[in-house]
Amino acid sequence: MTPEMEARPRLAPGCRLNEAKQQPRVLLMPERALRLNGPSLEIVERCDGTRTVRQIITEMQKLYAKAEPQKVEQDILGYLALLHEERALDFE
């Protein structure tokens, strides 16, 4: 499923990041944990239920200004869809 641009992704119940002072950073969910690297952490931190998918993409394109914007968008959509399938993310 491709996420809609105006949907607002929010971590699903029972899913959260560990605290900033803990290393490595991970997304914690029932009976599993997903290790996050730079960009995946930046995406997950923005899934707060206030930003739309479109806003997240725009912010990430600014953050990774050297990367091809089209590619950034594709990567983000793919990653959000994956998190949704894992039941780590709801679209509101």
Place this chain on the structure above:
Amino acid sequence: MPKPLVLIAELTHRCPLHCVYCSNPREMVRRDGELPTEAWTRVVQEAAALGVLQTDLTGGEPLARTDLMEIVGAARGAGLYVSLITSGAPLDERRLEGLAGAGLDHLQLSFQGAREENAAQFANASAGTWEQKLRVARWVKQIRIGLTLNFVIHRENVDQLPEMIALGEEIAPGRIEFAHVQYYGWAFANRARLLPTREQLDRSLEILKSAEERLRGRTRVEYIVPDYYAKYPKACMEGWGRKAMIVAPGGDALPCHAAPAIPGLAFDNVREHSLREIWEDSAAFRRFRGEEWMPEPCRSCDRRAADFGGCRCQAYLLAGDAALTDPVCSRSPQRPLVDAIVSATNAPRAGMPPAMPDWVYRPNPS
């Protein structure tokens, strides 16, 4: 040295239910032998310092501990992700809110089947248990913590799988786990009535696979199959002393729930040692860690890094020696032991159904 990621904290063996497949040992710890609050507080802090990310608070029935909220708070305060594994029986909405406020992340609610009568049948539970579970599921969803429904399946309820899935769809949790019984502890004593036939198993797998597909994106469906029917054993505990540490109600640190059944293993207790000392040095953790201990055929097998030679407790229960290849493995010289059990289970039964042995219900230690 591997690092533990999960702490399974068995807070008590007390429980109002009497499940015929309970994974607790036959010898249970009584209330006056349980670790006090301060000890659990120290244990969760030491676990976090060791690198543990998640803790499962379980039992017995963890809600039987009046200090549960403090333990949840201590674990969350130490930086752990906190799950509560419960039957939901002794819980009301206010207490649940308190637990969530203290930092509970996720609640796993166990079901004995999809029908009201199952709780009485398989857990000798009092009337009202079923309604209570449905209420708990509703509350958990309202306060927006994680919810897993756990259905334990076996010969006498596997045929209601479609009803279980329908109930799961109605409640719509983030995760549903269908766990075919594993044969240790009380389940081993009740195996003759619990082990499904091959036909039942195959049908259940078909149903589960299609449910997994259909619910994708809504609910994560996971299932555990009975390994008596498998070709290779499961990677028990993802390897002995490799990922998880269990602390029993009295403070013994175990590499596996069923380890107390293995004779000759000496367990260190968290009252006397730090978790780090135990993880690194305890004889019980070192006994089957890595590959040194492996006999043939595991020692030279290409699968040894995938399943670690299977389950030590199962090797002991079935073949009398915990240091053998898991007898469920098709490469094990002891596999005929399992084949005999499986073929007895699947033998055609003419006419009257055979008399089944009475259930052995798990008692409630005082």
